[in-house]
Amino acid sequence: MTQPEDAPVPTRPGPAEVFAYAPAPESRAVVDLRSSYGLFVDGRFVDAVGGGSFKTVNPATEEVLAEVAEGTAEDVDLAVAAARRAQTRVWSRMPGRERAKYLFRIARILQERSRELAVLESLDNGKPIRESRDVDVPLAAQWFFYYAGWADKLEHAGFGAAPQPLGVAGQVIPWNFPLLMLSWKVAPALACGNTVVLKPAETTPLTALLFAEICRQADLPPGVVNIVTGAGETGRAVVAHPDVDKVAFTGSTEVGRQIARTVAGTRKRVTLELGGKAANIVFDDAPVDQAVEGVVNGIFFNQGHVCCAGSRLLVQESVAEDVLARLKRRMGTLRVGDPLDKNTDVGAINSATQLARIRELSEVGEAEGAERWSPSCTLPAHGYWFPPTVFTGVSQAHRIAREEIFGPVLSVLTFRTPAEAVEKANNTPYGLSAGIWSDKGSRILWVVDRLRAGVVWANTFNQFDPTSPFGGYQESGYGREGGRHGLEAYLR
Amino acid sequence: MATSRPTYADAVTQTVAPTTPLPARLDDATSSDATLRRFLHGLPGVDQVGAEARAATLGTRSIKTTAKAFGLDLAIRMVDLTTLEGQDTPGKVRALCAKAMRPDPLDPGCPETAAVCVYPDLVATARQALGDSGVHVASVATAFPSGRAALDVKLADVRHAVADGADEVDMVIDRGAFLSGRYLRVLEEVVAVREACARPDGSRAHLKVILETGELATYDNVRRASWLAMLAGADFIKTSTGKVQPAATLPVTMVMVEAVRDFRDATGATVGVKPAGGIRTSKDALKYLVMVNEVAGPDWLDPDLFRFGASSLLNDLLMQRTKMATGRYTGPDYVTLD
Numbered sequence: 001m002t003q004p005e006d007a008p009v010p011t012r013p014g015p016a017e018v019f020a021y022a023p024a025p026e027s028r029a030v031v032d033l034r035s036s037y038g039l040f041v042d043g044r045f046v047d048a049v050g051g052g053s054f055k056t057v058n059p060a061t062e063e064v065l066a067e068v069a070e071g072t073a074e075d076v077d078l079a080v081a082a083a084r085r086a087q088t089r090v091w092s093r094m095p096g097r098e099r100a101k102y103l104f105r106i107a108r109i110l111q112e113r114s115r116e117l118a119v120l121e122s123l124d125n126g127k128p129i130r131e132s133r134d135v136d137v138p139l140a141a142q143w144f145f146y147y148a149g150w151a152d153k154l155e156h157a158g159f160g161a162a163p164q165p166l167g168v169a170g171q172v173i174p175w176n177f178p179l180l181m182l183s184w185k186v187a188p189a190l191a192c193g194n195t196v197v198l199k200p201a202e203t204t205p206l207t208a209l210l211f212a213e214i215c216r217q218a219d220l221p222p223g224v225v226n227i228v229t230g231a232g233e234t235g236r237a238v239v240a241h242p243d244v245d246k247v248a249f250t251g252s253t254e255v256g257r258q259i260a261r262t263v264a265g266t267r268k269r270v271t272l273e274l275g276g277k278a279a280n281i282v283f284d285d286a287p288v289d290q291a292v293e294g295v296v297n298g299i300f301f302n303q304g305h306v307c308c309a310g311s312r313l314l315v316q317e318s319v320a321e322d323v324l325a326r327l328k329r330r331m332g333t334l335r336v337g338d339p340l341d342k343n344t345d346v347g348a349i350n351s352a353t354q355l356a357r358i359r360e361l362s363e364v365g366e367a368e369g370a371e372r373w374s375p376s377c378t379l380p381a382h383g384y385w386f387p388p389t390v391f392t393g394v395s396q397a398h399r400i401a402r403e404e405i406f407g408p409v410l411s412v413l414t415f416r417t418p419a420e421a422v423e424k425a426n427n428t429p430y431g432l433s434a435g436i437w438s439d440k441g442s443r444i445l446w447v448v449d450r451l452r453a454g455v456v457w458a459n460t461f462n463q464f465d466p467t468s469p470f471g472g473y474q475e476s477g478y479g480r481e482g483g484r485h486g487l488e489a490y491l492r
Numbered sequence: 493m494a495t496s497r498p499t500y501a502d503a504v505t506q507t508v509a510p511t512t513p514l515p516a517r518l519d520d521a522t523s524s525d526a527t528l529r530r531f532l533h534g535l536p537g538v539d540q541v542g543a544e545a546r547a548a549t550l551g552t553r554s555i556k557t558t559a560k561a562f563g564l565d566l567a568i569r570m571v572d573l574t575t576l577e578g579q580d581t582p583g584k585v586r587a588l589c590a591k592a593m594r595p596d597p598l599d600p601g602c603p604e605t606a607a608v609c610v611y612p613d614l615v616a617t618a619r620q621a622l623g624d625s626g627v628h629v630a631s632v633a634t635a636f637p638s639g640r641a642a643l644d645v646k647l648a649d650v651r652h653a654v655a656d657g658a659d660e661v662d663m664v665i666d667r668g669a670f671l672s673g674r675y676l677r678v679l680e681e682v683v684a685v686r687e688a689c690a691r692p693d694g695s696r697a698h699l700k701v702i703l704e705t706g707e708l709a710t711y712d713n714v715r716r717a718s719w720l721a722m723l724a725g726a727d728f729i730k731t732s733t734g735k736v737q738p739a740a741t742l743p744v745t746m747v748m749v750e751a752v753r754d755f756r757d758a759t760g761a762t763v764g765v766k767p768a769g770g771i772r773t774s775k776d777a778l779k780y781l782v783m784v785n786e787v788a789g790p791d792w793l794d795p796d797l798f799r800f801g802a803s804s805l806l807n808d809l810l811m812q813r814t815k816m817a818t819g820r821y822t823g824p825d826y827v828t829l830d
Contacts, residue, residue, distance in 0.1 A: 018790030290542030
């Protein structure tokens with residue numbers, strides 16, 4: 001390596017002191033926020049039967065954005081009934097090429113209204129507009145385009161000569177990528193001839209409701225997509241409903257377990273995409289600047305609210321000092337703040353609850369003797385914020401090396417040999433993703449063969465593509481989403 | 493002129509500072525062809541996809557209002573206003589010098605450019621036109637742009653430019669030697685050119701080393717050539733002659749900026765970077781400034797350490813600058829064509 005052995009952490013004045021980027025906020029005017037939203041059932045917006053509602057807030061400011069109807073078991077019942085009618089009478093009878101037309105139309109409308117969707121996503125979720133604009137929304141559209149292409153080719157997908165839809169899918173999605181997770185769930189389900197009842201997360205319902213509007217704009221037959229907003233109770237009602245044929249869930253391992261118990265012994269098919277504690281393995285021959293960039297992208301992308309986040313950095317001991325010095329210097333240039341500012345790299349933590357969890361685990365990390373470091377950055381006075389944080393001196397026995405923090409917190413561990421790297425990477429109850437950084441192709445293949453993880457990235461991280469299957473091992477869940485494999489979850 | 497740029501002008505007229513002594517480890521690296529090869533091939537690799545993605549992300553920064561005004565003025569101060577054509581004449585060079593000293597005739601507050609860059613035979617003309625304005629005379633040399641000449645011819649080329657008053661010499665490396673792995677030969681040539689930059693009074697013209705990244709082809713080569721040039725004592729490393737495509741790109745310049753940053757970490761010596769060729773718009777120039785700011789740090793946001801080798805860029809910077817001041821575009825008829 002090129003660094004002297006005792007390279008100090010480089011210090012330099014922050015960018016603000018010389019070349020201060022003036023605020024470059026994306027306009028909110030493109031979003032037409034309503035004060036209250038109903039449920040989307042059978043092609044119409046309706047009030048919840050119980051009349052209940054909850055507030056969704058902007059996590060960057062704690063400003064209330066809207067009142068949203070809280071769906072009860074009765075609402076779920078109505079939604080499932082509508083989905084069943086649409087499935088048997090319209091959607092499953094429609095030829096695949098006709099279903100494809102609707103999906104293509106939705107994909108195009110997602111692109112046309114991308115700016116509106118991106119701003120709304122950043123408002124409701126707290127993620128930087130750069131990410132919602134450049135990642136979430138374009139990928140959501142791509143997912144619909146991709147599965148639209150499959151709708152009339154299902155008999156060639158390798159699941160039998162005449163694969164059939166399952167029926168009604170009950171789908172529960174998380175708050176970290178609200179619109180993108182919706183499209184991961186809805187696009188393949190619809191392509192295969194299923195109808196859906198989808199429950200978005202209670203802290204981020206707004207883009208799902210805008211998606212409902214897009215379904216109407218696309219003239220999607222009523223009942224094919226139903227959206228029932230609410231919290232845990234509503235989700236339980238969706239999962240437990242006797243007329244649901246398929247349950248798809250993305251979220252925490254704990255809730256995933258509850259769901260698995262609920263559906264055990266029923267005819268329901270289940271796919272679960274749960275937590276992770278991914279290892280990002282940096283070997284001594286890694287392209288070091290790109291590896292540091294990948295580590296930063298792996299854990300600070302979307303404030304670390306990513307189930308496949310590279311939350312454990314495993315770095316070869318011989319280069320650990322150099323890599324850490326570079327990592328800290330790079331973290332010093334991360335811009336934390338207003339999610340709507342186009343120059344923001346790290347936005348707000350999604351909720352007070354999540355912030356409390358991140359704080360708690362970080363305190364545990366310190367108490368257990370790991371060394372905590374964050375670049376100096378001023379956090380806004382209101383809203384939920386946590387600075388990009390790295391823990392060094394972490395061992396496998398520390399809770400911060402084992403538990404999913406789901407925040408911008410990186411735990412750094414070292415290893416000596418490839419075998420030790422594999423052993424440490426696999427030493428977790430999870431197994432969703434992993435990253436390898438090395439210039440040596442044969443070593444990459446050797447390690448990939450031995451890693452127990454659904455997705456392994458080599459010399460990159462957090463790359464998503466609709467053609468590629470995604471899913472986990474062990475407590476990270478089962479089933480695959482994306483690609484040809486993703487069809488299997490919605491066909492029999 | 494409204495702005496004064498004392499630092500660089502002072503620096504070049506002072507006596508030659510001895511080359512910053514390299515740490516022993518790096519000094520050993522240059523002791524033989526074998527050690528030099530081992531050192532250069534031991535540098536961490538550059539992943540092409542990752543480097544290009546990083547540069548593209550930096551290119552999405554939104555630079556507006558005060559930041560843009562700051563960036564435009566800084567970019568003007570960093571321009572090496574260049575003419576390198578077979579059809580260059582003393583008249584053309586004098587016009588360019590006038591432009592460099594007073595880019596916007598209507599606004600005395602507009603900063604001057606860093607330098608005017610010409611072929612060696614026109615150095616005397618440029619020197620006379622620029623006088624003691626503070627705008628430097630830069631000259632390409634060493635059988636620019638191909639560098640295909642005998643070493644004594646290249647050195648004579650350099651000495652001629654320096655004798656005629658060049659403040660800065662832009663040399664090209666021997667890409668043939670580099671690509672065939674004769675690294676020590678490249679290094680020794682740069683060292684020889686650096687010595688040829690000496691003036692009788694003991695001072696020395698600043699040396700910019702052109703890597704011609706378009707011919708080196710890979711980012712790994714660019715990183716190695718950057719270190720090679722810095723080990724040989726380059727004051728600046730420069731991407732391109734402008735005669736080969738692709739010339740400067742944001743990712744290739746980023747790899748060089750990473751190299752100067754790492755070189756300072758390793759040695760304490762600060763080397764400048766000059767992308768040249770293909771940078772035509774203010775928007776592009778601002779992307780480079782953002783990249784320098786975030787990759788190497790604001791220390792490099794200085795005409796002493798970052799330059800743009802360009803010709804048409806200046807007029808776009810001026811149009812944008814006027815637009816910032818007046819709120820409307822003046823159009824190409826309102827900037828001077830030189």
